[in-house]
Amino acid sequence: MSSHTNKGSKPQTTSIANSQVLIFSSTVQCPICHQWVVATKINAHIDANCPDYSSNSLQKQASTHMEIDDDFPKLEITTSNHEEKTKSSSNTSTASPSKTSTSTSPVRIAPLFAPKAQQQPPKSAASSLESRPMPTFGGIKRQQPSSVDTPSSSSPAAAAQPVKRSKRTDAALESMPLAARVRPITLTDFVGQEELLGPDGILKKLIDHDRIPSMVLWGPPGCGKTTIARIISKMTKSRFVELSATSHGTADVKKAFEDAKGHLMLTGQKTFVFIDEIHRFTKTQQDLFLPYVEHGTIHLIGATTENPSFKVNGALLSRCKVFVLKRLDQDQIEAILTRGLEKWRGEENQADHSKDKEALKQLAVYSDGDARTALNTLEIAVSLLPSKQHPLELDTVKGAFQKSHLLYDRNGDQHYDIISALHKSIRGSDADAALYWLGRMLVAGEDPLYIARRLVRCASEDIGLADNTALPLAMATYTACEKIGMPECDTILAHLVVHLAETKKSVRSYKAYNLVKQTIKDNPAYPVPMHIRNAPTTLMKDLGYGQGYKYNPDYEEQPVEQTYLPDELLFERFLE
Template sequence: MDLFSPTAPRIPPSTQPSGTEAPLAERVRPHTLDEFVGQEHLLGQGKPLRVLIETDQLPSMIFWGPPGSGKTTLARIVAKHTKADFFQLNAVSSGVKDVREVIERAEANRKHLRKRTILFIDEIHRFNKAQQDALLHSVEDGVITLIGATTENPSFEVISPLLSRSRLYVLEPLSTTQLNSIIDHALHTDTVLAKQSIVVNEREYLIMLSGGDARMMLNGLETAISLCKPTAEGKRIVGKKQIEEAFQRKYVKYDKGGEEHYNQISAFIKSIRGSDPDAAVYWMARMLDGGEDPKFIARRMIVLASEDIGNADPNALTLATSCFTAVDYIGMPEARIVLSQTATYLASCPKSNASYAAIDQAMSDVRNMPDEPVPLHLRNAPTKLMKNLGYGEEYKYSHSYDQHFVEQQYLPDNLKTKIYYRPVDIGEEKSIRERLNRWWKSKKR
């Protein structure tokens, strides 16, 4: 078929089977905005995203939200509403070649048919920088309207130029009330389940095991129902046992957005700070088993390496940043090995918060004291006028002196005796402290 023909086929917004062989989550997936549950802050009457969808005036945008919160469903609703050509790619199975094919089609649409093209990329955070770069020019020029869906923080996973050219819409986790509404809708409208008499006795447990993921909840419910033997009256009663068998696990008390999330990450950080590697790996195991993002754990260890270890062992920060890179490269389950290596090393390091305390004290002075002038001898003197005013005069060049050091004033006059950095007498900071005291006779630490 001619690529430029107005009857050229669109890529269907869903390749999932639509009959009874499809999973429950697919069979009851909403087709309109009125059927959609949740995200009222974006899709309520008169709200911004709803208006853009209904008027078919969509900009490039990123949907960021937890699994099962409706990102893909929203994109498919857009596909039904829009008059634009709609293409869907999954970042896991697609590459630069697939993106360029869509861009080629989009350019043809604009040039020959005067038609817009929307490209939806599910799990866009799984595209690497080169793959995201391939989109940039076409998004910038308006050749394609991009809709990206991600469960990861776009600040870390989407390149800045692409993010700055897209509107970010944050999808909130579905509430228990909303998830119960989705269960009711499935039981009463699904072509398979509506024909049966089904009672779900452990709804809260089902919702907890699914982690608030509507798709996981519905598919788990369908499996649990199939495990139920009908009673004499023909009812299928879904209880805790069937739900656990459907999910192949018991409930782990860990809510990534709730109190237990903060309790366990706090216990993990405090265990490392307290130099207990055994407790550190235990709390880390609890978080990983509960579904915590391993990159979140790695990021927290980067902060800890500076805040709680600092110059007592400068290698701690290098290892922590390398840990994040490795975790990003390999993913779970192997990432747990790298995380464990890093956590046990950090817990076993000598500790110091001297550099952390130094910047906080300096920031306090900056915010609470008048702006102090830069001492004249430290000022830059690029012009003759500045030199005549004494800028840079009497500055002592450190490398001209023994051991490349000479004692002179670097702080403003009103702070010249101030000491912010006080190295502890532990690890590498012990030698740092001794060296600074040898150099600075007038400022003993």
């Protein structure tokens, strides 16, 4: 029987009670220096900074030889009956049934430190069965099956596999919202915000030179805040981490900051952390950001639709540059919608559809400058078309667009901006504008009692002494709104708004009182003159309280010469 021996290594055998015990050891490849080392000594080898081993010293370390096959390392095992060694390999010939076989089955050991270079593409079931030797049992090797019931590589099923993968990829792309598919990935494709991202825009220059500071992007929904952050992630050489205050807590943020700190220490590469909807974190939670931003561990990019003056921690805001993004105009929305429609149709279905323009124009008007809303509505509209070649018509857009809400937040900027617009329209005697702003608030769901309360103030502040019926009418309106509520009280509010806008105005009392408050603020609290002090007791009268006071009704025939202001303010006049 022929044997394959390994030069430089001597097999070892031990006899115990007339039986042979096989002794073997294995070698593994060091993951650092890639030398082959005895497995039991790998830790000592690494701790010793990977000393160089020659081939002879390696042979002295191991009594058996291990080679790594495509799949598993196989050990050479020696038996004492023949004092020869059998090496298992993938091309071992089938043993003859007539011989008394003493062959041993190959022992497979998981490659603990198998080099990555030896990794091969996964094999099919058929090729794996063909390449591996059949295991032996009782000295007789099982015959290799002549055929395996698996599809061959040339079968139609196998050939169709890449096509299926492609279909899965296309399905994943098709499932993405249209707004995500047309999102720009470069500044060239970005539409709007010319003051910041135009040729001379400050933000564009910062991005081009990769000198981007910590910043807060403040703007209405659908104006491009998230898109700008993702464009920065593709153009900067820094690491980029994206989080959202709606789905991540402070623990996630702190972990991201600590990871950024470790990454900076190891590689010297800075990290940008983008936090969408940053205003949803409380100011106490935002305190967590301060040390990392202040020390330059991270560069923060926050996106918010709320006024950062009220919603972002003042200390954090002082360390960030605030960029204000404007609402997109109608032409910009139309350009975005046109690109979205072309993306949906695909290159093979492009054609000159003049009917699309009118529908896209109307959709841009409906969208209130919100590109995301416009694209989402467009996606609904095109899903109603019979084919991709069919033009988009105006009726289809109207059917798809349901204006279910207005941009209005009862606790946000719109709340205060619109009530301010209503008040100023009344002061300016523009009844039409006042009615419009009233309608904007009521349709958006504002509390009618809040509006009525502000109109009571307006009746005294702006109408004042010019029309003394305005204040009673305002109070009657408040009572009516309190008693009957919406929707019936909307006409009552409109009645009051028109009356206040069209009546005469006087701010004498309003201005006089403001002057009084300023005088009190700028001067000490002067004492009340003695002659107008109250004297309810004998002691107070003895002290001079009320002495010299002239009771005005007793002097009907002649004017009373008497002062009422403190001596220091005798010549002060508050009313015009």
